[in-house]
Structure formats: C-alpha cells, structure tokens
Amino acid sequence: MINRLFRKLGSFYVASGLGLLLWMTFFDANDLPTQIRNWWRLHQLEGEVQYYRTSIKTVQTEQREVLGSDRLREKFAREKYWMKKQGEDVFVIVDEHNEPLEK
Incomplete structure (x- = not known):
C-alpha cells in the first residue's frame, strides 16, 4: 500500500x-524564445556600441586637427566637404559608379 x-x-x-x-x-x-530574441538583440546592440565608439574617436581626432588653426580648418573643409573659395572651380574625379576616387 x-x-x-x-x-x-x-x-x-x-x-x-x-x-x-x-x-x-x-x-x-x-519564455525561451523571448530570451533568445533578447540575447540576439543585445549582441547586435553591443556591436553598434563598438561602431559608435570608433566613430566618436575618429570625430574627436578630426576635431583636434581642425581646431588647431585657420589653415587646417580650410584644408579640412576643402578635402572633406569639397568647399571652395569664391571664383574658384573644383573638379571631382569619379569612377564608373559615380563615386569620388578620393574619400
């Protein structure tokens, strides 16, 4: 019994x-599927954090270079943003995909 x-x-x-x-x-x-989705999203966000940290470092480096003097500021604007002085022509050479050769 x-x-x-x-x-x-x-x-x-x-x-x-x-x-x-x-x-x-x-x-x-x-539940388990929700935990897996959350883990995957966390993994993606950690990758984005790393990307943005490297981008911030790049921008800070450029900022230190540009704020040095007026000559460097002008050089930076011409090279990065293709700015020009008044009465001046700027020619940009592009490849077959219509993208500039120098980036």
Missing part, C-alpha cells in the same frame, strides 16, 4: 515538474 502511494506521488511530482518546465519554456512571459 505504501509502495502504491509513493508511485502515485512520484508520478504526480514528475508530471507537475514536466508541466512547470513546459510552462516556463513556452508560455511564461520570460
């Missing part, structure tokens, strides 16, 4: 445990 009671309780706990595991894996607010 005690043996049958333990078997019933054992199967009850196994079934309850499996039911709980199933519920937590697929139906809970923090």
